[in-house]
Amino acid sequence: VLVLPLLAGCTKKDNVITIGEYDSMSGSDATFGLSSNKGVRLAFDEINAAGGIKGKKVDLKMMDDQGKNEEAASAVTRLITSNKVVAIIGGVASGRSKASAPIAQSHKVPFVSPASTNPDVTKVGDYVFRVCFIDPFQGLVMAKFASENLKVKKAAVLRDVKNDYSVGLADVFVQEFKKRGGEIVTDLSYQAGDIDFKAQLTQIRSKNPDAIYVPGYYTEVGLIAQQARQLGIKAPLLGGDGWDSDKLSEIGKEAINGNYYSNHYTTESTDPAVTEFIKKFKAKYNETPDALAALGYDAAKILAAAIERAPDLSGQAIRDELAKTKDFAGVTGKITLNENRDAVKSAVVIQVDGKNRKFITTITP
Ligand code: PHE
Numbered sequence: 026v027l028v029l030p031l032l033a034g035c036t037k038k039d040n041v042i043t044i045g046e047y048d049s050m051s052g053s054d055a056t057f058g059l060s061s062n063k064g065v066r067l068a069f070d071e072i073n074a075a076g077g078i079k080g081k082k083v084d085l086k087m088m089d090d091q092g093k094n095e096e097a098a099s100a101v102t103r104l105i106t107s108n109k110v111v112a113i114i115g116g117v118a119s120g121r122s123k124a125s126a127p128i129a130q131s132h133k134v135p136f137v138s139p140a141s142t143n144p145d146v147t148k149v150g151d152y153v154f155r156v157c158f159i160d161p162f163q164g165l166v167m168a169k170f171a172s173e174n175l176k177v178k179k180a181a182v183l184r185d186v187k188n189d190y191s192v193g194l195a196d197v198f199v200q201e202f203k204k205r206g207g208e209i210v211t212d213l214s215y216q217a218g219d220i221d222f223k224a225q226l227t228q229i230r231s232k233n234p235d236a237i238y239v240p241g242y243y244t245e246v247g248l249i250a251q252q253a254r255q256l257g258i259k260a261p262l263l264g265g266d267g268w269d270s271d272k273l274s275e276i277g278k279e280a281i282n283g284n285y286y287s288n289h290y291t292t293e294s295t296d297p298a299v300t301e302f303i304k305k306f307k308a309k310y311n312e313t314p315d316a317l318a319a320l321g322y323d324a325a326k327i328l329a330a331a332i333e334r335a336p337d338l339s340g341q342a343i344r345d346e347l348a349k350t351k352d353f354a355g356v357t358g359k360i361t362l363n364e365n366r367d368a369v370k371s372a373v374v375i376q377v378d379g380k381n382r383k384f385i386t387t388i389t390p
Contacts, residue, residue, distance in 0.1 A: 045104030052092030057117035064321030097121035119143030139320035164197025181234040194240035247276025323355035
């Protein structure tokens, strides 16, 4: 009598492959999780419609980390110990990935971040991967664009000191910009959650820079843009992928227009893989996919392909196949995972124009 329901439970479980995902679905970085999850779901829906992985349907368990490092860590613990996931699609924000990837590593559960660009994230161990480029490259891209394309000679920096990603990217920019003969006239900081940036911006105004590098997340960047223009600062703001959200222009309004940031993909691409993805995404969600949606889609497809190739569903087998990912034709470019489990890919520079994201140039590694 006891055996039957247990067996029934087993059979049901044997027909699915449980994969975990966690990210911010609420809080000031909510679009990171909302977008990447949309991309991930689109990918798994397509895979399930085509018969699943190894003939089994993917069952995705999504958890909200509310934009908090501790919640990211506990989400990963729960996915592994309660949901028994075979792999995890990890966080967008580098700080949250750094707080949670060590748990996946210690349980030998493969962890694939769609979008965490801080170099330290994959240094956690051999079960931690990412499908995006890293900040030493992203920072170089903007330093190069600033000095070569915009002819910036004097730059100011305004960094979020509470954010590993922001600090890392600011450091690379400073180094690469100076290498190109540029001068950093001031390097100031704020903390995520701040709403008044006038003190820092007043100081920046007194140095009269040609551009201001603000490698933060969209909520603060939107406010910084507004307050900079209110103070009469005309210099362009420059940033990184953390700007990429529809909310950026909702918060920054006209003040954010004309400013530039580095990103993972452009919706203006004519690559059929990209146009097809955008078409399917719009049909499902009635919105244009941002970079995170595209990276989530690529992360899910790469993970699914590795699981399909793996001889069994053990963490080790899936990990070994992930490490072999080569020339995967993703929406965000051709993806090869190198010996550090990072992707080496080109970046694009985007100019903000309301809700439009104007493609300016591609920079290859
Ligand atoms: N690269 C950012 C980080 O590591 C996250 C991010 C990626 C945000 C892409 C927006 C778009 O924290």
